Amino acid sequence: MSSLPRNTPDSQGLSAASLDAFVAALDESDQEFHTVTLVRHGVIVLEAEWAPYRLTDRHLLYSVSKSFTSTAIGLAVDAGLFSIDDKVVSFFGPEDLPATISDNLAAMSLRHLLTMSTGHAEDTVQKLQRDDRMVRGFLSLDVEHEPGAPFVYNSGATYMLSAILQKVSGETLLEYLQSRLFEPLGITEATWGSSKEGITFGGWGLSLSTESMAKFGQLLLQHGVWEGKQLVPAEWVEAATAKQVSNAHEGNPDAQQGYGFQFWRGRHNTYRADGAFGQFIIVIPEYDAVLAVTSASSDMQAAQVVFWDHLLPALEGKEVPLVARPERLELPAPTGSVPQAGDGQTYSFGENPGFLQSVRWDADGTGSLTFHTYGPESSEPVSFGPTPGEWRETATATGRIVTSAHGDGEAVVVSVRWLDGPHAVDFTCQVADGQMTVAGQVNVSFAPSEVTIVSE
Structure with a gap:
C-alpha cells in the first residue's frame, strides 16, 4: 500500500x-500553517x-527527526546489536575518547541519550556544530551532573545515537531505516x-511529505504493526512513547507531561514527535487518530492550543460553532506598488x-x-518580480x-519562501553610491530575525 486510504469524515464517525x-x-490563527493531515481509524x-x-512536497522536520532515530535504535536493540544500558564510551576508541574519562561520562548509557x-x-x-568531528567533540565536553539527572533537551545526544548505530551496524541512520521502515x-x-564526518544528524535534518509523517504516526498508533507485519517491536513503541523522565520544569503545559x-508526552493522553517552528506528528490514542x-509557527504551544480547542471537540463528537472552511487556503503574496527600475548590476555579498x-x-x-546555501558550484538564480501580489516559482x-x-x-522588497521548510525572508534591497544594502526580515529562525548586509 503506497498511500493511506482516504474517505469522508462521516465514514469514520466525524462531522465534516x-x-x-x-x-x-x-x-484564522495567528500561527502560520502550511499543511495538515488527520487520520482516523487508519x-x-x-x-x-x-x-x-x-502536501506532497518534502518538508524539513527539524526535531521530528529524533523520533525516527529512536525507532531505529529500537530496531537495532531488537536485532541484538546493543542494549540501551550499554555505556556510550564502550563504542568508541582512543581517537574519539578524551585522555581522561570522567566518572559521569563513564556512567552515561544509551538510555541517558534517549x-x-x-x-x-x-x-x-551548538558546541558540536563548530567541530568537524562532532563525536569527539561530544565526548570531550564536561558532564556537569551524574547521568540520570533532570531532563535537559539535548540534540547532541541524538546525534550520538546516530553515530553509535552507524558504528555498530555499518550503515548510516538513513540507510538503516530505508529497508526496515521507509520502504x-x-x-x-x-x-x-549528515555531518562532515559522514554521520546522519539524527536529531534534525529529516525531510518527508505530510502523508509520510501521518504514516509514521499511524504505525505508532498500531503498536508497530503495518499491513499485518510487526515492523517495530510493540514493546519499544510502548516504552518510547511512555513517560521515562520528568520534564515538569519546561515552560509550557504540553511540554511538561x-x-x-x-x-x-502531551496533554489529553497524547504523545508526539515535534520539531522547531511547528512540525508535529501527534498521536491521539483515545480517539484512534493521528x-x-x-x-512556520512562532509559538508551538499556541499552535497546540488551537488543536486542542478546535480538533478535540470534533473528535469527541461535541457540537462546535460551525465556521465555513475558506474556499481557498493560501498565504498570499505581499501587495504594493510595482518595483521601480533597477540598474541591472549584480551585487555580491560575503x-x-x-x-x-x-x-x-x-x-524592468x-x-x-x-x-550561499547551494554552494558556489550549484548556485541557481531565483527570479523575482515584477508583479506585486503574485508568487513567482x-x-x-x-x-x-x-x-x-x-x-x-x-x-525593492523581495519576499522569498523556501517551500521545503518553514522559512521565509523579506529582503529590502536599496542601491546607493555603488553599493547595495539589504535588510532581511526572517519569519522564524534560531538566529536574530533581522539582519542588514552590504555588498562587497
Missing part, C-alpha cells in the same frame, strides 16, 4: 462540518494545504542531512546570516537572487522556491 471549522480556526479524513505549499538525561547542563549541539511504509522521498525515548502538521550570495535588479523591475535542485516583489520608495 466540525473539521471544516477546525481548518477555519487554523486559517483512514485520512482531512487534508489541507495553504498555497503555495503542497531520555536526554545525560547530565549535561545545557544542549550540546515498508511506502516512503520514497526521505532525505536526511513527560519525555520518553525521543518522544514528548494529526500531522507542517507550519558570508552572511541571510546566506545571500548576490542580487541583480533589472530596469525584475531580477534574481542567489544563495523557481524549481531548483533543492526544491521549490517562490518569490514576490513590490516597491517601497527607492527600494
